[in-house]
Amino acid sequence: MxxxxxxxxxxxxxxxxxxxxEAARRHPEWRVLLLDRCAPAAGATGWxxxxxxxxxxSPAHHRLIAESERQWGRLAGSRAAGLVRRLPILYVVGRDRLPALQEQLGRRRLRQADAAEFEPVRRMLPDVTIREHEILVTHDEPGAVLPPREFVAELIGSGPMAANTSLRSDRCVAAGAWRPCARA
Ligand SMILES: Cc1cc2nc3c(=O)[nH]c(=O)nc-3n(C[C@H](O)[C@H](O)[C@H](O)COP(=O)(O)OP(=O)(O)OC[C@H]3O[C@@H](n4cnc5c(N)ncnc54)[C@H](O)[C@@H]3O)c2cc1C
Known part of the structure; x- marks a missing residue:
């Protein structure tokens, strides 16, 4: 057959x-074949x-960041949003490098971080010191992390929250059984 x-x-x-x-959202009638020679998230994604x-x-990086923000925003409306952890980002930077860092961060406005914001870093890395010519800065919009293996499982419809994803196992055929990849 x-x-x-x-x-x-x-x-x-x-x-x-x-x-x-994305294809399943745009074309709900499509049948999608997803091929992999290994287990989900066994490659770069799993690391x-x-x-x-x-x-x-560069401007090209900033276009990628804007697209990335669009994708993270899309996640916020899905059940996979439960996997996203928002994290503050702190930068230790030479005072003379501050304008360049601001430019690299685009619309996120840098401000000096306070002692309370530095405290979790100090607990994890007690030897870290901010030298006289350096400054600790942050921005109010946090970054984010998510567990990639669980996220991929949600997307292919095998995770615990996957009932709401569009790439369901009845529409996405994974060729053959996924097997673990040997890691170098
Ligand atoms: C240690 C580490 C940390 C990282 N941290 C971050 C981070 O914090 N933020 C970030 O944005 N990015 C990070 N990255 C980069 C990110 O992981 C990769 O850009 C991303 O996972 C690539 O995803 P992918 O789906 O394109 O490729 P992969 O995850 O590499 O998947 C490719 C898949 O294709 C399969 N495949 C390849 N060839 C074939 C074939 N011929 N037939 C069948 N299947 C095939 C492989 O088995 C694999 O499953 C990190 C990478 C590493 C290694």
């Missing part, structure tokens, strides 16, 4: 799953912290 798919995606990790999810750090050196 021959099965015809409307879209085949090779690589079932974060980008493959997001591409499949990643999946941290959202809004830091860019």
């Amino acid at each position: 021959t099965t015809v798919f409307d879209l085949a995606i090779v690589g079932g990790e974060i980008f493959g799953c997001l591409a499949g999810d 990643s912290l999946a941290a959202d750090i809004p830091f860019g050196l």
Whole structure:
């Protein structure tokens, strides 16, 4: 028997799953084939912290950051939002580097962090010191992290919150059984 798919995606990790999810949202009638030679999130995705750090050196980076913000915003409306952890970001920077850092952060406005904001860092890294020519800064919009393995499981429809995702197992056919990849 021959099965015809409307879209085949090779690589079932974060980008493959997001591409499949996007396709399933835009074209609910499509059958999507998601192919991977390993287990979900066994590659780069599984190693990643999946941290959202809004830091860019060029206009192209800033366009990527804007797209990333759009995608994180989309997550906020899904059940996978429960996996997102918002985290404040602190930077130790030379005072003379402050204008350059501000430019790299785009619309997020830097401000001096206070002692209470530094306290969790001091607890984790007791040897950290801020030298005289340096300053500790932050911005009010936090960054974010999520557990990539759980997130991918949600996207392919096998996670505990997956009932609401668009890339359901009845619409997304994973070719063969996913098996763990040997790690180098
Ligand atoms: C240690 C570490 C930390 C990171 N931290 C961050 C972070 O904090 N924030 C961030 O944004 N990014 C981070 N990254 C980068 C991020 O993990 C990658 O950019 C992202 O996971 C890439 O996802 P992907 O889906 O494109 O590729 P991958 O996750 O590499 O997935 C590719 C998939 O394709 C499959 N595949 C490849 N070839 C074939 C084939 N021929 N047939 C079938 N299947 C195939 C592989 O098995 C794999 O499952 C980090 C990366 C590492 C390694």
